[in-house]
Amino acid sequence: MEGRPREEQELVLRARRGDERAYGKLVRAHEEIAFRVAYLITRNAADAEEAAQDGFVKAWRALGRFRTSEPLRPWLLRIVANEARNRRRSAGRREHLALRAAASSGEAAPSPEEAAVGADERRRLLAALDELPEQARLVLACRYLLGLSEDETAAALGVRRGTVKSRSARALERLREGYGPRA
């Protein structure tokens, strides 16, 4: 893992010189998280795909302005998330969040955390999350469902890091109210 940032930096430098293969590797490394961020925003897989594709093309064009001393992922997520927001606005629709609790993690045995949270509770928690206002839902989804850092979340949502902190705290409070006591 320690080698990755250096490798990524080299790929960025090569991509800035026009090396499409290098950029392709960067895309592969980040396309899943970028697509999922876009999906959270657009709530539509096709729109999210377009947002991710267009975002990566825009990032390629803007790579000369990227500061190589900084991590690439937040920068990419900011661009893709902007594309996703544009699509969401232009689409003018609010589809129901299509996330659902997976039947299983696909692993042979559930993790301790999975075992501790039963299927019904997972569904209830997701339903409560889905009912939150947009800002609250997105900040929690980025932080906890996608596991983004505060900086990455801030980049994706186009807000300051401090806003992520305060918004997360308020969102958790609202979620707690909506989730309610367990049966």
Next chain:
Amino acid sequence: MDLERELRALVLAWPETPGLELELELAPRVRRRRPLLVAVALALAALAAALAVPQSRGSILRLLHLGGVTIERVDTLPAAQERPLGAGLGPVVTQAHAEQALGRLLLLPAIDPPPPLHLSQNVVSLVFLDEGRPVLLSELGYSDAGILKKLTGGLTSITSVRVGGGPGYFISGGEHVFLFPGAPARLAGNVLLWQAHGLTLRLEGRALTLARAVELAALLRNR
């Protein structure tokens, strides 16, 4: 368990991440202008040929791929004229020859007698009449479905469509230019592009509507 841990422990069924296939040009460091046209290049060989002719294209603003078809949104109109749909399609070949060249069975309309098939650089084409108007059907022998979609403004409309469950585009309105292997550039009519049975197909007609194009596409069969 506290709420944050419960959230982190959720296992979600995300939509499958699509493999993003980006075709990139070196980013032009110039102020963007409004796209004026869409150039439709058929087959990568044709694209390469077009790129070799400096006056034939301007800066590429956007690239779309559908199998062997490349759609470019560019900012400068290449020199092109209206030409008959059947011009420059290559020599007439037998169906067996055409299918051998593509490595696939062709999808053909039910027309008796069948219209002649032309072959040029791995592209099989035929022209037939639909409601009295000529329609050009071209088929390519491969279908690596790397799609980069971009639907932006401009004089030409590019609509993402599904044809028989597969991906496609309908290109209409405004002027766009068709580059065919070995043929001079020409102004194209409305075009439906789609993929089916391992083929990339292209249907063109001056007055072709999306609805009619999709109907015609549905009538094509291995014959």
